[in-house]
Amino acid sequence: SQKIEQNSEALNIQEGKTATLTCNYTNYSPAYLQWYRQDPGRGPVFLLLIRENEKEKRKERLKVTFDTTLKQSLFHITASQPADSATYLCALSYNTDKLIFGTGTRLQVFP
Amino acid sequence: NAGVTQTPKFQVLKTGQSMTLQCAQDMNHEYMSWYRQDPGMGLRLIHYSVGAGITDQGEVPNGYNVSRSTTEDFPLRLLSAAPSQTSVYFCASTSYNEQFFGPGTRLTVL
Numbered sequence: 001s002q003k004i005e006q007n008s009e010a011l012n013i014q015e016g017k018t019a020t021l022t023c024n025y026t027n028y029s030p031a032y033l034q035w036y037r038q039d040p041g042r043g044p045v046f047l048l049l050i051r052e053n054e055k056e057k058r059k060e061r062l063k064v065t066f067d068t069t070l071k072q073s074l075f076h077i078t079a080s081q082p083a084d085s086a087t088y089l090c091a092l093s094y095n096t097d098k099l100i101f102g103t104g105t106r107l108q109v110f111p
Numbered sequence: 112n113a114g115v116t117q118t119p120k121f122q123v124l125k126t127g128q129s130m131t132l133q134c135a136q137d138m139n140h141e142y143m144s145w146y147r148q149d150p151g152m153g154l155r156l157i158h159y160s161v162g163a164g165i166t167d168q169g170e171v172p173n174g175y176n177v178s179r180s181t182t183e184d185f186p187l188r189l190l191s192a193a194p195s196q197t198s199v200y201f202c203a204s205t206s207y208n209e210q211f212f213g214p215g216t217r218l219t220v221l
Contacts, residue, residue: 008151032208043115043201043212044154089154097142097161097205098169101154 002027004102006090012108019077021105023090029068030092035075038087038104047088048075080109112137117202117213124192124220132187132216134202142205143185144169145177147198148215154201160185192220 005024013019023033032051036044050057050066050073057064063076077084087106091099118133136143144159156169160179174196176188189196197220203210 004153034208034210036210041215043203043215044210045212046209049208091154091210093208097208098144098156098159099154099210101146103151103153 002092002100004090004092004100006088006102006105008103008105010106010108012110013080015081015109015111017080019080019084019107019109021075021088021090021107023073023075023102025071025092028094029071031095032093033064033066033073034091034093034099035062035064035073036089036091038089044089077107080107082109082111085109114138115202115204115211115213117200117216119216120214122216122218124189124218126193126220128192129188129190130192132189132200132202132218134185134187134213135183136185136202136204136211137183138204138206138211139182140204140206140211141182143179144203144205144210145175145185145187146201146203147171147196148201149198157187157200189218192218194220196220 003026034049035047038044048064050064061078065074087104089104090102115136141162145157146154158177160166200216202213
């Protein structure tokens with residue numbers, strides 16, 4: 001079955017730096033990959049979607065890349081701020097609305 | 112729009128009790144789903160529905176029932192609660208591949 005790996009260790013970075021989170025998957029490539037943000041005690045919030053034929057997608061300070069050869073997606077937050085501190089979830093889909101989620105990586109941005 | 116709403120926010124049950132977790136959305140989305148989230152496990156799909164009258168099982172359906180009589184509502188029923196069902200439950204609706212999540216229900220089964 002499909003397995004998604006996100007770094008379970010928290011990522012601590014200084015304000016203003018670029019945060020880079022990794023999502024690796026096994027087996028065949030998904031039709032698209034999504035990133036969500038989750039704050040403590042709240043439901044996940046959709047951030048970005050990238051399709052298998054897209055290499056990169058940007059939205060304001062966010063950038064997602066999708067490398068089907070490496071079976072990896074990278075999620076970048078540039079000019080990070082303490083308000084970006086949260087857990088970020090990667091999710092895959094294979095031509096359906098069903099998503100397979102990773103366990104998430106907690107990002108901590110300190111002043 | 113209220114988006115996706117869930118009730119209750121917190122619930123404590125004793126083993127063997129039954130209850131229904133409520134989920135409603137006002138965005139007229141056809142696709143809805145239920146997840147549970149456990150530490151170190153990520154979100155796991157319990158049941159989903161592609162429209163009123165149609166439901167299907169996800170990855171971890173045992174011990175849970177669902178129904179979808181209207182587009183708006185998608186309740187999740189625990190027939191006989193077990194401690195293994197202690198978790199945080201999220202309902203979501205989907206539009207154009209984007210999932211909108213509710214605030215969650217934290218359930219503890221003693």
